[in-house]
Amino acid sequence: MKNLTLPIRFGIVTSAVLIAYFLILSLMGKHTNVFYSLFNGIITGFGIYETIKYTKLREGKGFTYGKGFMAGVTMGFVATLVFTIFFALYSTELNNVFLDQLSAVWAKDYKNFQGIVFFTVAVMGFATTLVLTLSFMQLFKTSNNPGK
Numbered sequence: 001m002k003n004l005t006l007p008i009r010f011g012i013v014t015s016a017v018l019i020a021y022f023l024i025l026s027l028m029g030k031h032t033n034v035f036y037s038l039f040n041g042i043i044t045g046f047g048i049y050e051t052i053k054y055t056k057l058r059e060g061k062g063f064t065y066g067k068g069f070m071a072g073v074t075m076g077f078v079a080t081l082v083f084t085i086f087f088a089l090y091s092t093e094l095n096n097v098f099l100d101q102l103s104a105v106w107a108k109d110y111k112n113f114q115g116i117v118f119f120t121v122a123v124m125g126f127a128t129t130l131v132l133t134l135s136f137m138q139l140f141k142t143s144n145n146p147g148k
Contacts, residue, residue: 006058007051007071011078014047018083022090032098037124044076044125045132051075052133052140065141069133076129084122091117 018040025031055071056063091098099117 003067003070004074006054007074008078010047010051010054011075012082014044014075014079015082015086017043017047018079019086022083022087026095040125041128041132044079044128045136047079048072048076048129048132049136052136056140063140063142065137068137068140072133072136073129076133077126080122080125080129083125084118087121088118 021039021043022031025033025036030036052068052072055068059067
């Protein structure tokens with residue numbers, strides 16, 4: 001569990017930044033525009049990058065690809081879970097008309113639109129986490145090629 005404290009902390013901080021960004025968009029009335037959610041990937045990516053970087057600094061020579069990958073994935077999953085829970089609470093309790101505003105067509109055609117939206121938010125977060133972690137580990141992994 002000691003090895004997961006850093007990624008969990010970074011995950012909580014990253015989810016707080018994601019929530020703050022969403023609430024700022026909400027205050028400006030832009031939270032129903034799906035285009036702005038692309039910035040979530042940048043926020044999550046920065047969190048994953050910093051998590052792997054600090055894990056490498058903390059581990060030193062004991063840093064392995066597996067440890068870096070686990071740190072990045074753990075951070076991303078924690079951030080995604082916390083943000084998805086917030087998103088579900090926001091759209092059902094704080095702003096009941098948000099989902100209807102988000103997609104008037106979908107809300108009329110599908111009976112369980114809320115579930116589809118929550119599932120989509122979670123899957124997008126998990127996919128972003130996996131792809132960015134694999135990408136950033138290419139920067140941080142140690143080379144197996146012998147030096148010249």
